[in-house]
Amino acid sequence: MMMRVPDAFAAVLAAARDFGTESVPFDAVAGRVLRERVTADRAFPPFDRVTMDGIAIHFDSYQRGQRIFGLEDLAAAGMPQLQLANFADCIEVMTGAVLPEGTDSVVPYEHLEITEHEGFRRFNILKPVAAGQNIHRLGSDVPSGATLLEPGIVIGAAEAGVLATVGKTEVTVSRRPRVMLIATGNELVPVADTPEPHQIRMSNIFSLRAALQQAGIEAEYLHLPDDTAHLREALGTLIAKTDVLVCTGAVSAGRFDHLPDVLLSLGAKKVFHAVQQRPGKPLLFCTFNNGPAVFGLPGNPVSGFMCCYRYVLPFLKTCMRQLPSPQEFAVLEEDVVFDKPLEYYLPVRLSMSPTGVLSARPVPYHGSGDLASLLHADAFLALPAEQDTFPKGSSLAVWRFR
Numbered sequence: 001m002m003m004r005v006p007d008a009f010a011a012v013l014a015a016a017r018d019f020g021t022e023s024v025p026f027d028a029v030a031g032r033v034l035r036e037r038v039t040a041d042r043a044f045p046p047f048d049r050v051t052m053d054g055i056a057i058h059f060d061s062y063q064r065g066q067r068i069f070g071l072e073d074l075a076a077a078g079m080p081q082l083q084l085a086n087f088a089d090c091i092e093v094m095t096g097a098v099l100p101e102g103t104d105s106v107v108p109y110e111h112l113e114i115t116e117h118e119g120f121r122r123f124n125i126l127k128p129v130a131a132g133q134n135i136h137r138l139g140s141d142v143p144s145g146a147t148l149l150e151p152g153i154v155i156g157a158a159e160a161g162v163l164a165t166v167g168k169t170e171v172t173v174s175r176r177p178r179v180m181l182i183a184t185g186n187e188l189v190p191v192a193d194t195p196e197p198h199q200i201r202m203s204n205i206f207s208l209r210a211a212l213q214q215a216g217i218e219a220e221y222l223h224l225p226d227d228t229a230h231l232r233e234a235l236g237t238l239i240a241k242t243d244v245l246v247c248t249g250a251v252s253a254g255r256f257d258h259l260p261d262v263l264l265s266l267g268a269k270k271v272f273h274a275v276q277q278r279p280g281k282p283l284l285f286c287t288f289n290n291g292p293a294v295f296g297l298p299g300n301p302v303s304g305f306m307c308c309y310r311y312v313l314p315f316l317k318t319c320m321r322q323l324p325s326p327q328e329f330a331v332l333e334e335d336v337v338f339d340k341p342l343e344y345y346l347p348v349r350l351s352m353s354p355t356g357v358l359s360a361r362p363v364p365y366h367g368s369g370d371l372a373s374l375l376h377a378d379a380f381l382a383l384p385a386e387q388d389t390f391p392k393g394s395s396l397a398v399w400r401f402r
């Protein structure tokens, strides 16, 4: 029985399991999925922080008409807090310094005339001063103890800086699954070889490997011939030491498409084999009790590629407990007809209009063997199975790969 896309997707996500967590040093966390709540160990900022180089004054003195302030001291960033002894004086302050006790407003050098009187520096205020100006107040961004990061987010540049600021030297993140990519097919030769006229270089696993790498997962890879005994032996060994197996090829109706039978003979439970979609109709998904989940991606390059972004990556992200991103939609730029009862994944180039509308323009595409068409596309636009005509202007779900 052929499954509908939403049912197949739900079945894949339902099989996702947690591969656990690990602790990593804070300077090696980019791209990892956070698995703990991170709170502020102190307020942001942790003291009244001077935001301009200049002088700190006691505002009341200015308000009473005083414009010339004698210098008492100098406060640089990194110095403990100073104290203004005489409210008629000022303290020279640098950006990042702790605001001196007794002062409450900072006047930048650009608003000052600096003179000397009997060997002492004096500052003449030339521009109006507002009470409390140029001070980044203690706790005005984040109070101490507040939650900064929730589990499930992917750690990026902003998060890395915040983790460092709160002194989080070790961070709990999801363990990355052990993924094995398997290319099947006697026609395939290694990338470094020169193929005979009847052969091709294996490319699918390298597209998939790059897609996984961009999601922070390093996968190993292997080539297996179209031979039942070989497949059985190799897969039998792999299921004991892999979290996820992603095979490409050998899943449709051909005489050498042995993968489904071999997996079943090894004890796999078939979740589905065939989805109401193009490309990628012969997609196989099965699971092993206490063993890996197995994707049997169709061999045609665009089919496997689409299934990777539509099923494999969401599955891996769910396993790693990554929070899902909101579904994106784009507006179709031309009329499209697809009258088969299949959900059609149309390769498109995306562009953003000046008014912020995401549009999708179909790229030249010769079917699921046309690997090079992907070079001109950014995403697949999902055209639902229940509809045959998709007029220009339709808003449809987007599955980005760029």
Ligand SMILES: Nc1nc2c(c(=O)[nH]1)N[C@H]1C(S)=C(S)[C@@H](COP(=O)(O)OP(=O)(O)OC[C@H]3O[C@@H](n4cnc5c(N)ncnc54)[C@H](O)[C@@H]3O)O[C@H]1N2
Residues within 6 Å of the ligand: 183, 184, 185, 187, 188, 200, 201, 202, 203, 204, 205, 248, 249, 250, 251, 252, 253, 254, 257, 279, 280, 281, 282, 297, 298, 299, 300, 301, 303, 368
């Ligand atoms: N009688 C039927 N024939 C086919 C059906 C069907 O339903 N009935 N489905 C078609 C669809 S749709 C697809 S997609 C393909 C899927 O076939 P397989 O998954 O069995 O894949 P193969 O036959 O092994 O290969 C298909 C094609 O892809 C090339 N290939 C395979 N692996 C790689 C690789 N690692 N790198 C580059 N290219 C690869 C392979 O050489 C073939 O040209 O079946 C249709 N047929």
Ligand code: MOO
Residues within 6 Å of the ligand: 277, 278, 279, 280, 281, 282, 298, 300, 302, 303, 368, 369
């Ligand atoms: O999955 Mo097949 O891609 O429809 O050619």
